[in-house]
Amino acid sequence: MIELKSMREIEEMKKPNQLVAGLHKELAKMIKPGITTMEIEKFAIRYAKKHGAETSLIGYKGFQYATCASVNDVVAHGFPNDQPLKSGDIVTIDTVFDVNGWKGDSAWSYAVGEVSEEAQQLLKVTEECLYLGIEQAVIGNRIGDISHAIQQHAEKYGYGIVTDLAAHGIGRKIHEEPSFLHAGLPGKGVRIKEGMTFTIEPMLNRGERHIYIEDDGWTARTSDGSLSAQYEHTIAVTKEGPVILTKQ
Template sequence: MIILKSKQEIEAIRKSCQVVAECHRTIAPLIQPGITTNEIDRIFEELMAKYGATPYQKGYRGYRYATCASPNDVIAHGFPSDTPLKEGDIVTIDTVAELDGWLGDSAWSYAVGQISPTAEKLMRVTKECLDLGIEQARPGNRLGDVTNAIQQHAERQGFGVVRDLLAHGIGRDLHEAPTYMHVGKPGKGVLLKEGMVFTIEPMITEGTYELVIDSDGWTARTLDGKLSAQYEHTIAITAEGPQILTAQ
């Protein structure tokens, strides 16, 4: 069942979302060759504490970190590590903050120094996919309008759209209804209504959209070892159109 949120509840969710946004704003200029994803993880957790929030995913189903750190061919759910990021890497940092019982979720891909033209294009197109999906997130549209805009743009650019990892509703729980892939047909799927709050989080790949899970049970990589990027916002459906609660 999809839980519609009141305006007051959306504002409460926005507060947790803005903690996540502040984490991303803070880390962006610090992501340079030599930094480790464990350092990034520590910074996120310290910032959340500063704002009275906690990292929701730490302890979630046994996960041990405040962030997921996913470099290069890792699509999602990568573990932070002490391996320094190097020139030419790309890395996606994903986190969920809990504040006063409400959750905010956002992932962002970052370039580490000078990156290849292919990586640069992948990141640009992935962000465009997010923006195009958000444009369709309006009352009266359907989830298929959102996902089709994402799929069409990515595939026209020669990229893949991950199917096996899903976007989701969010509020007091991390994975509320609806859950959905970022592919679909216009006019199909769940009807979008005022008060819905969910993530839009396209995971776009340089090559195949197929993935493999590492032996740790979490880390999802591209099957062909090629690059992946992701941008994610938590959004609310309102009468005035989509509101980006995790806007930076």
Template sequence: MIHIKTKEEIAKMHRAGKLLAACHRKIAKLIRPGISTMEINEWVEDYLRKHGAIPEQKGYMGYPYATCASINDEVCHGFPRSTPLKEGDIVTIDMVVNLDGWLADSAWSYAVGRISDEARKLLYITKQALYRGIEQAVAGNRIGDISHAIQTFAESHGLSVVRPFIGHGIGRHMHELPEVPHYGPPHQGPVLQEGMVITIEPMLNLGKHHVKIEADGWTAKTVDGSLSAQYEHTIAITANGPLILTDQEG
């Protein structure tokens, strides 16, 4: 069942989203060679606690951390670790914020110092693919219009779209309906309605789209060892078009 949110409920999710966006703005300043993703994770957990919020994914199905931290060929759900980041790495920090029972979800990929031209292209195209998807998140369109916009843009630039991990509805629960793939034909799937809140979170690879799960049961990596990036926003469908609840500029 797809849950339609009221304007008041969306406003509560927007508060959670603004707090999450503040985390990412600070992380952008923290990221540098020598810092570890565990240090970032500990900072996020402390920051959320000071602002009366909870890191929703900590404890979710046994996941032990406040953030996911995925480096280089790690696609998603990587564990934070104490090993310092190196010049040239790329790292995705993903988190879900629970503020007063309402959730927001956003992942962002960061360059660590000076990165290769290939890595810079990957980050740029992945972010642009996210916004191509958001452009289609309007009432009356279908989920497939989001999916198709992302896939065609990514593949036109020689990148591949990860299949197993997709966007989703969100509200009081981290994963609600509808599912939001980032690939597939247009004009398919549920119709977008005013009051729906979804995540759009494309993960793009420099190589092929195939992924594998590591021994920890969580970390997904590219099979061919190619770099992967992800950008994600939580989006409300409104009468005035898509509202980005996790907008870092807002």
């Protein structure tokens, strides 16, 4: 069942979401060749503690870290490690904070040092897909309108849209209804209503859309070894239109 949030509840949700946005602002300055994703992990934990938030991913379904750190062909759910990032890498950092029982969720892809033109374009188009999807998150539309806007733009560039991982409702739980893919038909799916809060988080691959999960049960990689990028915001549907709760 989809839980519609009151304006008071949406205001409460802004707290963890704004902290996640603040973390990403700091990471944008930090991420350079030589830094490790484990250093990023430790910084995120310190940041949350300093600002009175809890890190929701630690222990979630057995996940051991506060951040998912996904490098190059890792699509999502990568484990932080001590391998230094290199110039030319793409790294996606995803995290969820909790303040007073409310969750905030955002993932962002970062270019490490100087990346190739192909990588730059992948990052640009994936971020554009995010905002084109958000534009469709208005009262009266359907979830399929979001998915279709993303799919159309991604396919103009020949990118594979990951359809094994989904966007999701969010509130007091990390994953609520609705759950939906980033490819679909306009006019189909759940009707969008005031008070809905959910993520939009397109994952685009330079190659095929197919992915596989490593033996650790978490790390998702592109099946063909191609680069992947992801951008994610948490939004709230209001009478005035979609409000980006994790706006940076």
